[in-house]
Amino acid sequence: MIFGTFIYNDILVFTINNQRKESKLAKRKGSGYATINDVAKLAEVGSITVSRFLREPKKVSIKLQKRITKSILNLNYVPDPKARALASGKSNVIGVLIPSLSNNVFSDTLRGIHDMIKNTQYQIQIGNTRYSLDEEDRLVSLFIRQRPAAMILTSLGTSEKSCKLLKNSNVPIVQIMELEGKAIDTKVGYSSILAAEEVVTHLIEKGYLRIGYMAARMDRRSILRRDSYRKQMQKNGIYDKQLEITTLELSSVGLGRKLFRTFKKTNPDADAIFCSNDDLALGVIFECMDQGISIPEDMGVVGFNDLEMMAACVPSISSVRTNRYQIGQLAIKNILQRLDGNFREPKQVDVGFQLIARQSSNRATDVATPI
Amino acid sequence: MIFGTFIYNDILVFTINNQRKESKLAKRKGSGYATINDVAKLAEVGSITVSRFLREPKKVSIKLQKRITKSILNLNYVPDPKARALASGKSNVIGVLIPSLSNNVFSDTLRGIHDMIKNTQYQIQIGNTRYSLDEEDRLVSLFIRQRPAAMILTSLGTSEKSCKLLKNSNVPIVQIMELEGKAIDTKVGYSSILAAEEVVTHLIEKGYLRIGYMAARMDRRSILRRDSYRKQMQKNGIYDKQLEITTLELSSVGLGRKLFRTFKKTNPDADAIFCSNDDLALGVIFECMDQGISIPEDMGVVGFNDLEMMAACVPSISSVRTNRYQIGQLAIKNILQRLDGNFREPKQVDVGFQLIARQSSNRATDVATPI
DNA sequence: ACATATTATGGTAGCGCTACCATAATAATG
């Protein structure tokens, strides 16, 4: 029986490979790989039964399941996602739009997404918006046209046009990271307003009064944090516009140093600084080292995101831990549930954040427990 | 005339949207978007002419070009890449396999790739092998089945199976980063053997003698550098196996600290260390700060890749600059040339590397010029 | 003027798969 199958298999393979070359009237080439029809012929069933077996195996009798499985293995058949998507109007691609590939913040989230998606039928396709709303619009329209199974967005300021397109598409959408901003469908993230608020409160508790705010690139993310910083400073009656230092340049450690030099010149009396991300915070630390400003005594520093190196730095740097890996995982989890038919109301998942206070903001008598 | 077109357009759009709903015998739904046939009907040409216009505009008369262009704009037509790929057997996707998304090394290359590819018809699709050869095999086979326009690989140890698959596929392949390892087709990168050699030579020139080697994850990349380090140390008669400290753990700044503690305990007399990447080097710097080991006097440190923060660190850290952005650009450039029909022999492009000597290895009287 | 090469255009038949329908085979009901 096994022998027979092999023979049959060989003949069939032979047929597949030659029917094109030998044909007088040059037929279309085809991919050269086994198709669903080849599998069907070998298993002696209708091609639609093979298709059904691949999608809903339970609707095919055990007998045919076995024959088809054997045939698939013999021919080394793999379905063509293009043809599938074209015929069904749906694809197995989940589009993920992120603003940057060089930012560890997003790569952590991507890891979570990857880990959650492997062993499923879905694939992810990354789109890099590069912090440009125009580029985002372009990508949203590009992706939606391809009828993705779902989409994940990392943007605070999705345009009206894109929002409408996304909503009308009927594709599950998950917006990740900041919970602020208008919701299209489901959201997974944390409140960056609360986070910034907590940072300011923390610094005040530690006795700092002239607390600055430093940010680069000034995207919606940074603006949101700045506004929250402002509010909290005003609430405490210590707000001073001069303590804000921002730029449109791209964030980097070197930029953190540069900005801090300017900041310190403008504000010789400043005693702390809240950096909108960890790169800047690290730069501030380095600049302080260079200038002999002692941390945390003369200058308190807090970053945002809690990258791995914050804990390893000397002094260790306080930062807001955002649960990025978990965000990626939960985004996919939510999508999978909905694609499996367990329809869920669009909802908002708050994964929270943790202010990790380390040496860089732990002034005086307090006992620091750096991680 | 314009008015007429609008009317006509409206009618046609109306037709597209309703012909399905009203039809008694439930026809296939379709995507709802305008197709090439809709464009052809509106422009009063054959659909194949529209197809031709999209691919080889010069083969269509000016008159029809204008009619078709107008029709495309009116209908807001965008070609469906799935259908294209299915019909033509080729896709516009360039597959890029990288071992990690959280590594800045690769994100720089991706930036180069992105920058070079925009404004072309091609798209990139990223595959993350996570440093696993099995995963790489899986992805290679997955990608090749989809008939990508080209592929970019970042792996030193592509399996025999994958190599064969890639070669037989007739798809342009570019391997990037290290020039070492067997070539499938074209390569773009630098010699990591020469780079490691130069690092050791540099440290020796600076008067260091007990030079260690630190590496994590021990992938082929790290092993290659270690072997080159060994050879160079042996050549100078100062090799000592005990000076090598490696682990399978994932690289991180914290790990750099941890490994250095062990290293220093085992080798109290060590006076320099070559780290296989910058994260580890930064960790070493921090650990030295913590232990009061002065750099570069008591300990010389050199990293690899020259991430941005190396220059900003205090002390600034010596590192090997690999021209990663350029590598990405050149990889795509090579691919585009070949896809445009300018067939080039598979070749090897060496973008070189630069050892950037900074404070961390600039001992004694020498004048440092940190960037 | 004619035959011959060179465009320009379109018809048709797929690419590999699935939605929709139809039918056959089996089970459940009275």
Add this chain to the structure above:
DNA sequence: CATTATTATGGTAGCGCTACCATAATATGT
């Protein structure tokens, strides 16, 4: 036992596009 539900299976006609061929329209040569 006939009659109705419930499976199980397959045929057909697309999804939106392009390769292959055929034909029409124009230019070129002798």
